[in-house]
Amino acid sequence: MYIAPMFPVKATAELTGLTPETLRAWERRHAAVVPHRDEAGRRLYDAAMVDRLCHLHRLTARGHPIRDLAALDSAALERLAAESRDTGYGGLDALPGRMLDAIADYRIDEFDRDLSVSIATLPVTVLVSRVVSPLLREVGVRWADGRLAIAQERLVSSLLRARLMSVLTQQPGAARPRVLFATLPGEPHELGLLGAALHAHEAGASVLYLGTGLPAEELATVAGRLDAAAVAVSSIDPGQAIPAVAELRALDAALAAHVPVWLGGANARYLAEAVGSVRMQAVVDPAALTGLIRRRAAARRPSR
Structure with a gap:
């Protein structure tokens, strides 16, 4: 007989990227999830709750208040997540070109500022698809037609690597693969x-x-x-x-x-x-x- 896995507070925090304190606050103040309890009264979370908490974490990181999200069901959260990915980023189309114009003029601080703001405010999927990938394609085009020198290309690589590595070192989790x-x-x-x-x-x-x-x-x-x-x-x-x-x-x-x-x-x-x-x-x-x-x-x- 299959028994669905249940996760204690520490494992749930690792899987969702939330702290145990945030989990407790979301439960008590907003009833975002209602955990199960074992015989000793310890809180346990099933897979659906973990998935819901992941959605809530990502949406709050994009500026949505937890008080507005807590009452939404899973389908509504998924729709909101999709809308957040696909809309609201209209100004990004011109950003990679503007950033490379800054590098071409050796305005490194301007390039780094735009990159830092993008990393701090955009979901990773949007950051990669709308900023990083177009930027890399444009680097190749400008290098091929002579608008970007080798030194400028290396400046782009160095700045990108330094900033993107800061994302990868956040929230390490032993429970994650x-x-x-x-x-x-x-x-x-x-x-x-x-x-x-x-x-x-x-x-x-x-x-x-x-x-x-x-x-x-x-x-x-x-x-x-x-x-x-x-x-x-x-x-x-x-x-x-x-x-x-x-x-x-x-x-x-x-x-x-x-x-x-x-x-x-x-x-x-x-x-x-x-x-x-x-x-x-x-x-x-x-x-x-x-x-x-x-x-x-x-x-x-x-x-x-």
Whole structure:
């Protein structure tokens, strides 16, 4: 007989990103959820409550008062979350171009201010899809047609990395599935990897970002010592595709059998096919990455 998992206060706080104090306040003042109780009177939360609390947390972070949200059912919260993602960000279309204009004129403080405000005010999905990804595409266009010098491109990379890493180091959670993010030796391009790590963070993973140029054996060692739920590897440079196949075969041999490898970047599909391991999967869609992380999280939750 299947018994649905129940989560105590500490685990629920880890899964939702809320503090135990906030959970208690939302329950007592707003009846946002009504937890179950065990024989000793301790509060327990089922999976539907955890999902609801995640929605409430994200919506309050976007400025919606909890007093207005608490009375809404799950369907209404999902609709509001979708509306928040799709509307209210009309001014963003011009932002990446304006930021690169600032870099072209060496107005670094202006670029950094716009980036910092975006990170502080936008949901991660909007930040990546409407600011970071268009910015990276425009960097490539301007570099190709000579409007952006190599030094200016590196300024963009340096500033983006510094600010985006500040997001990835927030709210680490031991109860969340740990996912390692890295590139292999010879692959210095990491901005796409950072974008994928941001999506994973938003989906509920505990992101361990290892950066560029990590040999396969070391990656497998770290994954084993830290009990990683998955390893994510990005490969973009066409010239590195063949060396990457050898590295990935070494990773496949060294990694624990239960740990999947998710491949991203322009070379992902080629590498997955060339290596031919059942554990290696090309993941080029943020929605697919989100789904994989949520399934890993569900598989690691305790049952009763």
